[in-house]
Each structure stands twice: as structure tokens, then as C-alpha cells.
Amino acid sequence: MSQSATIALLGQPNSGKSTLFNALTGLRQHVGNWPGKTVEKKEGSFSHAGKEYLVADLPGSYSLSANSDEEVITRDYIASGKADVVCILADSSQLQRSLYMLADFAGIDAPCFLLLNMADVAKDQGKQIDAEAIEQKLGIPVIPFSATDTKAYGGFYEALDRALTKKARLNVEALSGQYDSVKGFREICSLIPEGAIAGYSPMWIAVKVIENDKVVLDRLRNAVDAETFGRIEQAKKDAQSAVETGGCKFAWIDEVLGSAVTKESKKVSLGRLDRIYTSRVWGKAAVIFTVLFGLIASFIPALPLMGVGSVILMAKAPVGNALTSIGCPEVITLIVTDVIIQSFSYIFKMLGFVFGVTLVFGLLEEVGIMARISYVFDNTMGKLGLQGKSVMPFLVSFGCTMGGAAGARVIDNWGQKVLTIALAWAVPCGAAWATIPMLSSIFFGPGAIVVITAILFTMLLHMWVTAKIFGSRLVKKEERYGMIMELPPYHKPRWRALFGYVMGRTKETFIRVTKVVLMVCGLFWILSYSPSGGNGGILYRIGVAIEPVTKFFGMPWQLFLSYVASAVGKEGAIGVISALYNGGSYGAAFTQAMSGGGTAANLSEILLANVSRPEALAFIFAMTFNMPCVVALAATYQETHSAKWTARIVLYYTVVSLLLAFAAYHIGLLIW
Amino acid sequence: MSLSELKENKEGLVTNVQGDTRFMSRITSIGLTPGCRVTVIKNDKNRPMLVYSRDTMIALNRKECRGIMVEEVTA
Numbered sequence: 001m002s003q004s005a006t007i008a009l010l011g012q013p014n015s016g017k018s019t020l021f022n023a024l025t026g027l028r029q030h031v032g033n034w035p036g037k038t039v040e041k042k043e044g045s046f047s048h049a050g051k052e053y054l055v056a057d058l059p060g061s062y063s064l065s066a067n068s069d070e071e072v073i074t075r076d077y078i079a080s081g082k083a084d085v086v087c088i089l090a091d092s093s094q095l096q097r098s099l100y101m102l103a104d105f106a107g108i109d110a111p112c113f114l115l116l117n118m119a120d121v122a123k124d125q126g127k128q129i130d131a132e133a134i135e136q137k138l139g140i141p142v143i144p145f146s147a148t149d150t151k152a153y154g155g156f157y158e159a160l161d162r163a164l165t166k167k168a169r170l171n172v173e174a175l176s177g178q179y180d181s182v183k184g185f186r187e188i189c190s191l192i193p194e195g196a197i198a199g200y201s202p203m204w205i206a207v208k209v210i211e212n213d214k215v216v217l218d219r220l221r222n223a224v225d226a227e228t229f230g231r232i233e234q235a236k237k238d239a240q241s242a243v244e245t246g247g248c249k250f251a252w253i254d255e256v257l258g259s260a261v262t263k264e265s266k267k268v269s270l271g272r273l274d275r276i277y278t279s280r281v282w283g284k285a286a287v288i289f290t291v292l293f294g295l296i297a298s299f300i301p302a303l304p305l306m307g308v309g310s311v312i313l314m315a316k317a318p319v320g321n322a323l324t325s326i327g328c329p330e331v332i333t334l335i336v337t338d339v340i341i342q343s344f345s346y347i348f349k350m351l352g353f354v355f356g357v358t359l360v361f362g363l364l365e366e367v368g369i370m371a372r373i374s375y376v377f378d379n380t381m382g383k384l385g386l387q388g389k390s391v392m393p394f395l396v397s398f399g400c401t402m403g404g405a406a407g408a409r410v411i412d413n414w415g416q417k418v419l420t421i422a423l424a425w426a427v428p429c430g431a432a433w434a435t436i437p438m439l440s441s442i443f444f445g446p447g448a449i450v451v452i453t454a455i456l457f458t459m460l461l462h463m464w465v466t467a468k469i470f471g472s473r474l475v476k477k478e479e480r481y482g483m484i485m486e487l488p489p490y491h492k493p494r495w496r497a498l499f500g501y502v503m504g505r506t507k508e509t510f511i512r513v514t515k516v517v518l519m520v521c522g523l524f525w526i527l528s529y530s531p532s533g534g535n536g537g538i539l540y541r542i543g544v545a546i547e548p549v550t551k552f553f554g555m556p557w558q559l560f561l562s563y564v565a566s567a568v569g570k571e572g573a574i575g576v577i578s579a580l581y582n583g584g585s586y587g588a589a590f591t592q593a594m595s596g597g598g599t600a601a602n603l604s605e606i607l608l609a610n611v612s613r614p615e616a617l618a619f620i621f622a623m624t625f626n627m628p629c630v631v632a633l634a635a636t637y638q639e640t641h642s643a644k645w646t647a648r649i650v651l652y653y654t655v656v657s658l659l660l661a662f663a664a665y666h667i668g669l670l671i672w
Numbered sequence: 673m674s675l676s677e678l679k680e681n682k683e684g685l686v687t688n689v690q691g692d693t694r695f696m697s698r699i700t701s702i703g704l705t706p707g708c709r710v711t712v713i714k715n716d717k718n719r720p721m722l723v724y725s726r727d728t729m730i731a732l733n734r735k736e737c738r739g740i741m742v743e744e745v746t747a
Contacts, residue, residue: 063700067694093727094726094727096703097725097726097727214693241693241696242693242697243696245700247705280718371731375719375722376719378719378733379719482734482735482736483731484699484702484732485731486728486731
């Protein structure tokens with residue numbers, strides 16, 4: 001009995017598309033990539049009345065032009081016929097403007113229906129919308145809807161069913177009539193044979209030709225003979241541009257809405273909250289306060305998972321003892337305790353962060369605050385080639401880089417997302433901030449404040465340089481444009497859908513990240529393991545052997561191995577140092593330090609006796625700007641979906657941290 | 673005059689929009705087309721402009737506003 005149908009969700013940003021997607025699919029969703037592209041592909045499924053439905057959440061954009069990969073993917077997916085029906089969402093409270101997507105869609109061959117979402121908001125604004133009148137003009141099912149209202153879903157299923165059985169097609173006659181007034185349209189239209197580009201009507205293609213759509217023009221060149229294409233190009237010269245066809249689309253929308261919408265006119269003004277956010281004086285402070293408050297709030301839902309992480313870690317000793325007592329070989333015991341248990345402890349602590357940050361960021365996005373953040377930081381972040389929203393992952397990274405990487409998912413452009421994560425790595429995390437003041441005050445006393453300032457300054461410089469280096473590859477010049485964005489009205493969140501989304505993302509992160517963390521932790525363990533129990537192991541041997549080289553960077557082998565350990569987790573760096581200078585073996589020091597223990601009581605004496613000031617300075621810089629930790633690496637891979645870029649970022653940070661250590665050491669030698 | 677020259681709380685009628693293909697299609701898709709009315713809500717230096725048009729609050733980069741020509745409407 002189980003037939004299945006595929007639904008594609010199409011709508012502008014803030015049309016409530018994600019809310020609908022999350023409400024329909026809940027935990028049954030999956031995020032991947034569109035084949036060969038760096039655009040995220042969100043899919044999910046649900047069943048209703050014994051029928052199985054697949055849902056594809058198409059990337060949100062304001063139109064279906066060729067401005068971005070997202071838009072081209074969206075329209076090609078619809079035209080390919082892979083979806084049995086397209087569900088188009090419009091915002092009832094801004095109906096005229098948000099129907100632009102429908103007008104831009106018109107002419108793509110696919111059954112569809114229209115949801116007039118946020119019907120409740122429109123009602124509150126005193127707007128009355130006659131959905132039936134609109135339905136008659138469009139020829140497809142049209143229903144008032146509210147994605148946040150559970151009771152509204154009956155209407156959704158009913159409209160879905162009607163659209164599927166009728167294979168409802170949009171009536172484009174009136175729209176085509178509007179286009180007739182555009183100079184050159186008729187001629188271009190008549191030159192394009194039916195089916196020139198599969199799935200698109202000649203009308204749709206002609207409009208895109210007039211709009212100077214590069215992708216359509218290229219395909220058309222291959223689809224028609226050279227002479228016809230020449231004539232099309234000639235006719236295009238007479239035509240205006242997107243402004244004129246856009247005018248036609250809005251004229252058609254006005255015609256469709258006609259008497260179907262009545263509204264009371266209201267004077268617009270900013271609400272109290274928006275007056276603060278958009279204030280020149282208070283805006284930035286208000287945003288930073290909001291994000292910090294959100295971060296603190298995100299710890300509350302994160303705590304249980306982090307607790308699980310700590311409990312797992314406590315199992316290390318008993319499990320180790322138990323395994324030894326039943327005569328298990330030492331190597332196996334160590335792999336179980338130091339690799340597997342250790343990794344899962346990391347992973348659960350990380351999931352706590354991912355859960356908290358995804359929940360809070362998702363909430364800020366859904367409520368509408370994220371758009372205000374983008375607005376406030378647009379100018380500042382624009383200088384780095386980023387969106388205003390990128391400020392959030394940066395702020396989160398002061399606490400935890402993996403939280404920052406997980407938070408970068410609110411950035412909808414892949415290149416900007418990767419660049420944001422790459423820059424967020426330069427922000428020293430909480431564990432680094434615990435280590436920097438401690439080491440600095442041991443070596444430099446009150447001068448520690450100078451070191452901390454230098455670290456902050458280096459961070460800004462690092463971010464700026466990194467933006468220059470990676471920016472040109474990730475965010476192309478022609479893709480750097482100023483903000484043109486809607487500031488949506490504030491919405492009440494839909495908690496169930498939001499939790500469903502957060503659980504889904506956390507589950508997926510768990511599956512993906514486990515592999516990476518186990519692999520990297522395992523690798524480090526193998527490299528540090530010494531079968532004799534004493535000093536030995538591959539890393540130790542390499543560290544000692546290349547000491548002449550690392551000394552050049554200001555690091556004797558003990559400091560260099562601590563630096564290597566800091567790539568796994570910065571909280572371990574001090575533990576490794578104190579163990580090594582106390583004559584402990586590297587293998588043991590490494591695993592102990594990772595469990596969080598192991599700072600010697602006489603730390604300052606041993607350090608002062610063994611390490612010179614320039615060396616200490618070099619180590620502080622090397623450790624701070626090294627790869628943040630294994631889980632940050634895993635989170636980066638999870639969010640970018642790119643092993644290549646993750647590896648590139650790791651390599652880059654390793655090289656830069658060594659260069660910074662080199663500079664710090666040699667500056668130190670000049671001073672002391 | 674250009675949209676960015678319009679003062680806060682003033683209303684204007686869009687007369688012309690100019691720019692490259694990408695800009696034209698983006699500005700059209702958010703609803704700023706010739707003939708539509710815009711109200712300037714915020715016009716601070718070094719911040720994107722805030723305008724209200726077609727029931728929508730829109731944030732616009734200042735540089736991009738140069739291509740949008742308006743006529744002031746006196747109510």
C-alpha cells in the first residue's frame with residue numbers, strides 16, 4: 001500500500017519553509033550536499049494516511065535567477081521532475097512581495113500548490129485574504145496556512161493530496177499577457193522551440209534571456225542553431241532588463257490578488273526592540289549582549305550531555321582495572337581506556353555544545369533576531385568578505401571553537417561558512433584562555449597583561465590575514481555584494497519543530513563526528529604509545545630527533561611535544577609539560593593530561609628552572625594558535641562537508657602557529 | 673535623487689533602478705521596482721539603510737542604494 005511521493009518546498013527566506021520542513025519530518029531528516037556542489041541538501045520524510053512522503057527542502061532565495069548556485073540548483077531540481085509536487089510558500093503578511101517566487105517559478109513544468117503561510121500574522125495586521133479567489137485565478141490549490149499551528153496541517157495534507165491527484169499546473173496565461181508588453185519578448189519567445197531546455201517553457205526561458213541570465217543563455221546556445229541564437233541575441237539587445245520583467249511579475253501579482261486582499265493601512269515604525277538593535281550607539285552592544293546571553297543560556301540544555309561526557313571519563317580507571325584483573329593484554333586495555341573511552345567522553349561533551357548552540361542559534365533565527373544581527377554587523381564583517389551573522393560563531397569561539405564551528409551553520413553561503421570557521425579557529429578558546437594567563441604570570445609576572453594584549457592583537461591580525469588568504473578562493477569577488485535583505489517581523493518560535501531539528505542535527509553530528517574523533521585520537525595514541533612504559537614511542541623519538549629544528553622555533557622537545565598534544569585538546573598542554581619536566585614518559589603524560597589531571601604542584605619552579613622566557617613566549621603563541629582541538633576539527637569537517645578544506649585549514653594553522661612561535665621566540669631573544 | 677539622499681521618515685516613489693545584472697535581479701526580487709513606494713525608516717551613516725516597501729522592512733547596503741532613484745512624495 002505504501003506509495004511514495006516527493007514534495008519540494010520552495011519559498012523565500014523567512015517564508016516559514018524550515019518551520020514547515022521541521023514540523024513535517026521531525027527527526028527523520030538528513031543533511032547532505034547536492035551532488036558535485038557545495039550547497040547543503042536537506043531531505044526528510046514523513047508518512048500520512050498510509051502514504052510515504054519524501055520532502056526536499058530547497059535552498060531559500062528571493063528568486064530563481066542565476067545569482068547563486070543555490071538558485072540554479074533549486075530551479076533545475078524542480079524542472080527535472082524529480083519532485084511529484086512543488087509546495088510554494090508565501091508570507092501572507094507580505095503577500096505581494098513574497099509571491100514574487102511564484103511569479104519567477106511560473107513557466108517551470110511541475111505540479112504545485114500554494115501555502116499562504118503566516119495567515120495568523122496577516123489576520124492580526126487586519127488583512128483579509130480570500131484564498132479561494134486566488135485559487136481560481138491561479139488554477140492550483142491555494143490555502144491559508146500557519147506553519148506554527150498544529151491544527152493547520154489538516155488543510156496542508158488536503159491541499160497536497162488535491163495537487164497530487166489533479167497534477168495541478170499553474171495558469172500562466174495572464175502572466176504571459178503581461179510579458180507581451182516587454183519589448184522583444186514576443187520575438188524571443190517565438191524563436192525558442194518547445195522543450196529547448198527540458199522542464200522550462202519558452203516563456204520562462206525568454207524572460208530569463210531578457211534578464212541576462214548567463215546559465216540559461218549558455219544552455220540555449222547549445223540547444224538552438226547558431227542563426228536562431230544570433231537572432232535571439234539581437235532581439236535581446238532591444239529589450240530592457242530584470243527591471244521590466246520584474247515589473248510585469250508584480251503587475252501580474254497585483255492582478256491575481258486584485259480584490260482578494262483587503263487591508264487596513266497602518267503607519268509603519270520600528271518596535272522598541274528594533275529601535276535598540278538599529279541604534280548607532282547601542283546596536284553592537286545589544287547584539288553582543290544578546291549572543292552572550294544566548295551562550296550562557298545554551299549551557300543549560302548542554303549540561304546533561306556534558307555530564308554524560310564526564311561520567312564516561314570517570315569510567316576510565318574502573319574499566320582499566322577490571323580489564324587488567326581479567327588478564328587482558330595491556331595494549332588492549334589502553335586502547336579501550338585511552339582511545340575509546342577518552343574519545344566518547346570528548347564526543348559527548350562536544351554534543352552538549354552542539355546541542356546548546358544549535359538550539360539557541362536556531363531560536364534566534366526563527367524568532368527573527370538573527371536578521372538584526374546581520375544588519376548590525378554587516379559593515380564590519382563585510383570587510384572580511386563575510387555576512388553580519390558571522391560575528392556569532394566568532395563570539396562563541398571565545399568559549400569553544402567547536403561551538404563556533406557548529407554555530408556557523410546559520411550562514412547560508414557555503415564559501416562564507418567555511419571562511420567563517422577558518423577565521424573562528426584563530427579565536428583562542430576557553431581552554432587557551434585558562435592556560436595563557438597562567439603561563440604568562442609564571443614567566444612575566446605583571447607583564448602577563450602585555451602578553452594577553454599581544455595575543456588579542458595577533459588574533460585580529462591573524463583573522464585579517466586568513467581572510468585575505470582564503471577569502472579569494474572561498475568568497476569570489478563577484479559574490480561579494482552588499483546586503484539586500486528583509487528584516488522579518490518577530491515570530492513566536494515553534495518549540496516542537498525546533499527541538500526536532502536540534503535533535504536531528506545532534507544525532508547526525510554524533511554519527512559523523514565519532515569516526516573522525518576515534519580516528520584522530522587513535523592516531524595520536526599510537527604515535528605516543530611506548531610499549532616499554534618508559535620514554536619511547538614514535539612521537540617522542542621524532543620530537544627528540546628534530547629538537548635542533550624545533551629549537552629554532554623556540555621549543556625544546558618537551559615544549560614541542562606539549563604543543564603537539566595541544567592540537568588534541570588545549571586543556572592537556574600544561575599537564576604534558578609538567579609531566580615531561582618531572583621526568584615522566586610522554587606516552588603516559590599524554591593520556592593522563594587528556595583526562596584533565598596532571599598539573600604538578602611545583603609547576604612554576606620546574607618551568608622557571610627549565611624554560612627560558614623567550615621559549616615560554618614562543619610556546620604560548622604556538623599553543624594558542626595551534627589547531628584548537630580534535631573535536632573542533634571534527635565539527636569543522638561536519639559543517640563544511642569537505643575533507644579537503646578541513647585538511648587545508650589544519651595545515652595552515654599548524655604552519656602559522658609555528659611561524660608565530662618563531663617570531664615570538666626571536667622577538668623574545670632580542671628583549672631578554 | 674538617489675534613495676540614500678532621502679531623509680528618515682520620508683516617502684519616495686521609485687523612478688528608476690540601475691546596476692549590473694545581479695543587482696537588478698536581486699533588487700527586483702525583494703520588491704523594489706519602478707513605481708513602488710518606499711518609506712525611509714533609518715538612514716545612518718556606516719550602517720545599511722532601512723526602508724519599508726510592500727509591507728516589508730528591507731535592509732540595504734548604502735552603496736547599492738546609489739542605483740535606486742526616487743522622487744520624494746509629499747503626503
